[in-house]
Amino acid sequence: MSTQLFRPRFHVDECLEEIRECLEKGWTGLGFKTVEFEEAWKAYTGLPNAHYLNSATAGLHLALNIYRLENGWDDGDEVITTPITFVSTNHAIMYENLTPVFADVDQYLCLDPDDVARKITPRTRAVIFVGIGGNTGQLERVAEICREHDLILILDAAHLSGSKLKGKDPGLLADVAVYSFQAVKNMPTGDSGMICFKAPELDAFARRQSWLGISKDTYQRSNKGGYSWMYDVDTVGFKYHGNSIMAAIALVQLKYLDDDNGHRRQVAAWYDDAFSASNAVRPVPVAEGCVSSRHFYQIAVNNRDAVMAALADIGISTGVHYRDNTLYPMYAYAHGTCPNAHKISEQVVSLPMHLDLGKEDIDTIADTIASVST
Numbered sequence: 001m002s003t004q005l006f007r008p009r010f011h012v013d014e015c016l017e018e019i020r021e022c023l024e025k026g027w028t029g030l031g032f033k034t035v036e037f038e039e040a041w042k043a044y045t046g047l048p049n050a051h052y053l054n055s056a057t058a059g060l061h062l063a064l065n066i067y068r069l070e071n072g073w074d075d076g077d078e079v080i081t082t083p084i085t086f087v088s089t090n091h092a093i094m095y096e097n098l099t100p101v102f103a104d105v106d107q108y109l110c111l112d113p114d115d116v117a118r119k120i121t122p123r124t125r126a127v128i129f130v131g132i133g134g135n136t137g138q139l140e141r142v143a144e145i146c147r148e149h150d151l152i153l154i155l156d157a158a159h160l161s162g163s164k165l166k167g168k169d170p171g172l173l174a175d176v177a178v179y180s181f182q183a184v185k186n187m188p189t190g191d192s193g194m195i196c197f198k199a200p201e202l203d204a205f206a207r208r209q210s211w212l213g214i215s216k217d218t219y220q221r222s223n224k225g226g227y228s229w230m231y232d233v234d235t236v237g238f239k240y241h242g243n244s245i246m247a248a249i250a251l252v253q254l255k256y257l258d259d260d261n262g263h264r265r266q267v268a269a270w271y272d273d274a275f276s277a278s279n280a281v282r283p284v285p286v287a288e289g290c291v292s293s294r295h296f297y298q299i300a301v302n303n304r305d306a307v308m309a310a311l312a313d314i315g316i317s318t319g320v321h322y323r324d325n326t327l328y329p330m331y332a333y334a335h336g337t338c339p340n341a342h343k344i345s346e347q348v349v350s351l352p353m354h355l356d357l358g359k360e361d362i363d364t365i366a367d368t369i370a371s372v373s374t
């Protein structure tokens with residue numbers, strides 16, 4: 001067999017039909033399908049606000065930018081974050097001249113609440129929690145710590161589309177949640193994301209700030225009489241909003257999200273079964289109360305390079321999510337502050353996870369791993 005690590009699936013005819021509507025209407029930008037998708041996302045997640053963006057990286061930056069402006073945070077104020085994440089999470093902190101302070105991870109590869117508490121200082125303003133691979137880890141405890149210490153909780157929900165914690169969208173626990181619909185995420189479009197603020201006034205701010213600080217979007221203006229050309233600009237905003245072509249794809253993908261995640265959980269269950277008798281292979285557990293989107297299926301092994309090489313030999317792609325970010329020169333100042341993260345990042349492997357995998361594929365992968373396990 002041969003397989004990619006991730007392989008997005010699109011319902012091509014339905015996507016094309018939605019896109020055709022944009023093209024025929026002559027409306028491919030902000031408004032129209034982006035509004036339709038925001039409404040659909042709110043209905044699906046139960047979140048009170050949602051603003052569609054061109055990426056989750058943009059969304060994470062926007063979240064920090066808006067809280068900094070709203071609360072008057074100073075340069076060098078601290079944001080507690082994780083070394084086990086895609087660099088977007090931590091770069092977003094740097095974009096606003098804030099300082100990433102790294103806390104260690106737990107067995108779920110998510111932030112360890114005890115270490116978060118230890119890393120709070122008088123300059124701490126926020127915590128960014130990343131739901132790795134769809135896992136909610138100990139998000140509830142981290143939310144509790146944020147409440148006690150009056151810190152903003154930002155949820156990097158790039159992997160959490162469709163994940164549930166005690167039956168609800170985990171975004172409901174955060175002050176702001178940012179989802180990704182990037183090309184190989186579990187709810188793929190081409191590139192796009194969603195920012196969901198709890199506070200309605202911050203949602204309104206995000207709408208201005210994601211369109212260069214302009215205070216009314218084109219769609220609203222074109223539907224009003226009078227001074228339709230008139231707008232104000234109060235802040236230096238960004239070009240971060242999403243467009244109707246991506247939203248057209250997202251509307252279709254959302255319809256299939258629960259089914260697709262269900263298939264992913266089936267694949268994960270096959271892996272769990274296949275590894276249940278092995279001492280050498282330690283699957284990363286899903287936290288209690290979490291129904292994971294299963295964006296990833298991750299195992300820890302002591303011979304990671306041999307496992308990856310053996311799978312590569314038969315055409316099976318694997319990945320590492322993630323390399324300890326404090327190994328990057330950018331974040332090397334924090335090297336040594338998160339020993340668990342450092343250790344696990346040398347052992348962890350992501351195995352193929354997508355909708356074209358069947359039980360035989362999983363058995364082949366497990367047999368290959370067993371053949372190099374000692």
Ligand SMILES: *Cc1c(COP(=O)(O)O)cnc(C)c1O
Nearest residue numbers: 055056057086088158180182193
């Ligand atoms: C993919 C990813 C992002 C960034 O998402 P984009 O939509 O590609 O900008 C942020 N955080 C994590 C954990 C991710 O995996």
